[in-house]
Protein backbone atom coordinates (compact mmCIF):
# COMPACT_ATOMS: atom_id res chain seq x y z
CA UNK A 1 0.00 0.00 0.00
CA UNK A 2 1.19 3.52 -0.73
CA UNK A 3 1.20 6.47 1.67
CA UNK A 4 -1.10 8.72 -0.32
CA UNK A 5 -3.40 6.05 -1.66
CA UNK A 6 -6.14 4.09 0.11
CA UNK A 7 -6.57 0.35 -0.02
CA UNK A 8 -5.08 -1.22 -3.09
CA UNK A 9 -4.11 1.09 -5.92
CA UNK A 10 -4.75 0.12 -9.50
CA UNK A 11 -3.00 1.93 -12.32
CA UNK A 12 -5.21 1.96 -15.39
CA UNK A 13 -3.80 2.48 -18.88
CA UNK A 14 -6.20 3.00 -21.79
CA UNK A 15 -6.57 4.69 -25.15
CA UNK A 16 -6.80 8.44 -25.54
CA UNK A 17 -9.20 8.04 -28.46
CA UNK A 18 -12.78 6.87 -28.03
CA UNK A 19 -12.52 4.09 -30.64
CA UNK A 20 -15.39 3.03 -32.89
CA UNK A 21 -18.51 1.88 -31.07
CA UNK A 22 -19.78 2.57 -27.56
CA UNK A 23 -18.16 -0.45 -25.87
CA UNK A 24 -14.78 1.22 -25.16
CA UNK A 25 -16.31 4.16 -23.29
CA UNK A 26 -18.62 1.73 -21.49
CA UNK A 27 -15.56 -0.28 -20.46
CA UNK A 28 -13.76 2.83 -19.16
CA UNK A 29 -16.87 3.72 -17.13
CA UNK A 30 -17.20 0.18 -15.77
CA UNK A 31 -13.52 0.05 -14.81
CA UNK A 32 -13.69 3.35 -12.89
CA UNK A 33 -16.89 2.40 -11.11
CA UNK A 34 -15.74 -1.14 -10.25
CA UNK A 35 -12.38 0.02 -8.86
CA UNK A 36 -14.17 2.55 -6.64
CA UNK A 37 -16.91 0.13 -5.54
CA UNK A 38 -14.27 -2.43 -4.55
CA UNK A 39 -12.65 0.22 -2.34
CA UNK A 40 -9.47 0.59 -4.39
CA UNK A 41 -7.70 3.80 -5.41
CA UNK A 42 -7.66 4.60 -9.12
CA UNK A 43 -4.27 5.78 -10.34
CA UNK A 44 -4.19 7.03 -13.93
CA UNK A 45 -2.79 9.56 -16.40
CA UNK A 46 -4.54 12.55 -14.83
CA UNK A 47 -6.43 13.82 -17.89
CA UNK A 48 -10.04 14.79 -18.36
CA UNK A 49 -10.03 14.14 -22.09
CA UNK A 50 -11.71 11.12 -23.73
CA UNK A 51 -11.65 7.71 -22.08
CA UNK A 52 -9.32 8.94 -19.33
CA UNK A 53 -11.90 11.47 -18.19
CA UNK A 54 -14.72 8.92 -18.39
CA UNK A 55 -12.70 6.49 -16.27
CA UNK A 56 -11.86 9.08 -13.60
CA UNK A 57 -15.35 10.57 -13.43
CA UNK A 58 -16.93 7.13 -13.06
CA UNK A 59 -14.63 6.37 -10.12
CA UNK A 60 -15.39 9.76 -8.52
CA UNK A 61 -19.15 9.31 -9.04
CA UNK A 62 -18.93 5.97 -7.22
CA UNK A 63 -17.17 7.65 -4.29
CA UNK A 64 -13.69 6.40 -5.14
CA UNK A 65 -10.28 7.94 -4.55
CA UNK A 66 -8.53 9.06 -7.73
CA UNK A 67 -4.91 10.07 -8.21
CA UNK A 68 -3.49 11.37 -11.49
CA UNK A 69 0.04 11.84 -12.81
CA UNK A 70 0.40 14.11 -15.82
CA UNK A 71 3.44 15.56 -17.59
CA UNK A 72 3.66 19.35 -17.63
CA UNK A 73 3.55 19.33 -21.43
CA UNK A 74 0.25 17.37 -21.41
CA UNK A 75 -1.64 19.54 -18.93
CA UNK A 76 -3.44 21.36 -21.74
CA UNK A 77 -3.37 18.65 -24.38
CA UNK A 78 -4.96 16.01 -22.14
CA UNK A 79 -6.87 18.59 -20.03
CA UNK A 80 -5.51 17.88 -16.55
CA UNK A 81 -8.39 16.83 -14.29
CA UNK A 82 -8.91 19.35 -11.48
CA UNK A 83 -11.65 17.42 -9.66
CA UNK A 84 -9.59 14.43 -8.50
CA UNK A 85 -7.97 13.97 -5.08
CA UNK A 86 -4.38 14.53 -6.24
CA UNK A 87 -2.95 15.29 -9.64
CA UNK A 88 0.84 15.17 -9.75
CA UNK A 89 2.38 17.32 -12.47
CA UNK A 90 5.69 15.79 -13.48
CA UNK A 91 8.47 16.74 -15.89
CA UNK A 92 7.87 14.29 -18.73
CA UNK A 93 6.36 11.01 -19.87
CA UNK A 94 9.15 8.96 -18.30
CA UNK A 95 8.59 10.59 -14.92
CA UNK A 96 4.86 9.94 -15.33
CA UNK A 97 5.30 6.22 -15.90
CA UNK A 98 7.78 5.96 -13.02
CA UNK A 99 5.41 7.76 -10.62
CA UNK A 100 2.42 5.72 -11.77
CA UNK A 101 4.44 2.55 -11.21
CA UNK A 102 5.46 3.69 -7.72
CA UNK A 103 1.86 4.50 -6.77
CA UNK A 104 0.32 1.32 -8.18
CA UNK A 105 -0.11 -2.11 -6.64
CA UNK A 106 -1.23 -3.58 -9.97
CA UNK A 107 -1.74 -2.54 -13.59
CA UNK A 108 -4.99 -2.82 -15.51
CA UNK A 109 -4.77 -2.24 -19.25
CA UNK A 110 -7.88 -1.47 -21.28
CA UNK A 111 -8.06 -1.25 -25.07
CA UNK A 112 -5.95 1.53 -26.55
CA UNK A 113 -3.40 2.47 -29.18
CA UNK A 114 0.34 3.10 -29.37
CA UNK A 115 0.51 4.98 -26.06
CA UNK A 116 -1.33 2.22 -24.23
CA UNK A 117 0.87 -0.47 -25.79
CA UNK A 118 3.97 1.53 -24.83
CA UNK A 119 2.69 1.66 -21.24
CA UNK A 120 1.78 -2.04 -21.26
CA UNK A 121 5.19 -3.11 -22.53
CA UNK A 122 7.01 -0.83 -20.13
CA UNK A 123 5.06 -2.39 -17.25
CA UNK A 124 6.00 -5.86 -18.55
CA UNK A 125 9.66 -5.09 -19.23
CA UNK A 126 10.13 -3.33 -15.88
CA UNK A 127 8.70 -6.44 -14.22
CA UNK A 128 11.16 -8.54 -16.24
CA UNK A 129 13.97 -6.30 -14.94
CA UNK A 130 12.73 -6.62 -11.33
CA UNK A 131 12.05 -2.87 -11.16
CA UNK A 132 8.65 -3.82 -9.75
CA UNK A 133 6.81 -7.03 -8.87
CA UNK A 134 3.26 -6.04 -9.70
CA UNK A 135 0.76 -7.97 -11.74
CA UNK A 136 -0.52 -6.76 -15.06
CA UNK A 137 -4.05 -7.45 -16.28
CA UNK A 138 -5.23 -7.05 -19.85
CA UNK A 139 -8.95 -6.45 -20.03
CA UNK A 140 -9.68 -7.82 -23.46
CA UNK A 141 -12.96 -6.01 -24.05
CA UNK A 142 -14.60 -7.54 -27.14
CA UNK A 143 -11.48 -9.74 -27.52
CA UNK A 144 -9.44 -6.63 -28.42
CA UNK A 145 -6.17 -8.18 -27.22
CA UNK A 146 -6.72 -11.74 -28.53
CA UNK A 147 -4.19 -11.52 -31.38
CA UNK A 148 -1.60 -9.76 -29.22
CA UNK A 149 -2.00 -12.48 -26.59
CA UNK A 150 -1.48 -15.26 -29.12
CA UNK A 151 1.60 -13.44 -30.48
CA UNK A 152 3.00 -13.18 -26.94
CA UNK A 153 2.45 -16.93 -26.52
CA UNK A 154 4.42 -17.49 -29.72
CA UNK A 155 7.26 -15.40 -28.27
CA UNK A 156 7.20 -17.43 -25.08
CA UNK A 157 7.02 -20.78 -26.86
CA UNK A 158 9.98 -19.80 -29.06
CA UNK A 159 12.03 -18.85 -25.99
CA UNK A 160 12.07 -15.08 -26.40
CA UNK A 161 9.85 -14.25 -23.48
CA UNK A 162 10.55 -15.87 -20.13
CA UNK A 163 7.73 -17.72 -18.43
CA UNK A 164 8.05 -15.92 -15.04
CA UNK A 165 7.45 -12.59 -16.77
CA UNK A 166 4.68 -14.11 -18.81
CA UNK A 167 3.04 -15.45 -15.68
CA UNK A 168 2.84 -11.94 -14.22
CA UNK A 169 0.28 -11.12 -16.89
CA UNK A 170 -3.36 -12.12 -17.01
CA UNK A 171 -5.91 -11.61 -19.72
CA UNK A 172 -9.68 -11.85 -19.43
CA UNK A 173 -12.79 -10.59 -21.14
CA UNK A 174 -14.45 -10.34 -17.70
CA UNK A 175 -13.32 -7.48 -15.46
CA UNK A 176 -14.24 -8.99 -12.08
CA UNK A 177 -12.43 -12.22 -12.90
CA UNK A 178 -9.41 -10.27 -14.13
CA UNK A 179 -9.22 -8.13 -10.98
CA UNK A 180 -9.22 -11.31 -8.87
CA UNK A 181 -6.20 -12.50 -10.83
CA UNK A 182 -4.10 -9.35 -10.49
CA UNK A 183 -4.88 -8.28 -6.91
Ligand code: AMP
Pocket residue numbers: 014015016017045078093112113114115116117118119
Ligand atom coordinates in the same frame (compact mmCIF):
# COMPACT_ATOMS: atom_id res chain seq x y z
P1 AMP B 1 -3.10 5.82 -27.05
O1 AMP B 1 -3.18 4.43 -26.56
O2 AMP B 1 -2.13 5.98 -28.19
O3 AMP B 1 -4.43 6.43 -27.33
O4 AMP B 1 -2.43 6.67 -25.88
C1 AMP B 1 -2.94 6.63 -24.59
C2 AMP B 1 -2.14 7.52 -23.68
O5 AMP B 1 -0.89 6.94 -23.49
C3 AMP B 1 -1.81 8.92 -24.23
O6 AMP B 1 -2.82 9.83 -23.92
C4 AMP B 1 -0.53 9.27 -23.48
O7 AMP B 1 -0.81 10.01 -22.34
C5 AMP B 1 0.02 7.94 -23.03
N1 AMP B 1 1.36 7.59 -23.51
C6 AMP B 1 2.28 6.96 -22.77
N2 AMP B 1 3.41 6.76 -23.44
C7 AMP B 1 3.23 7.31 -24.65
C8 AMP B 1 4.05 7.45 -25.79
N3 AMP B 1 5.30 6.98 -25.81
N4 AMP B 1 3.54 8.05 -26.85
C9 AMP B 1 2.27 8.52 -26.84
N5 AMP B 1 1.44 8.42 -25.79
C10 AMP B 1 1.92 7.84 -24.70
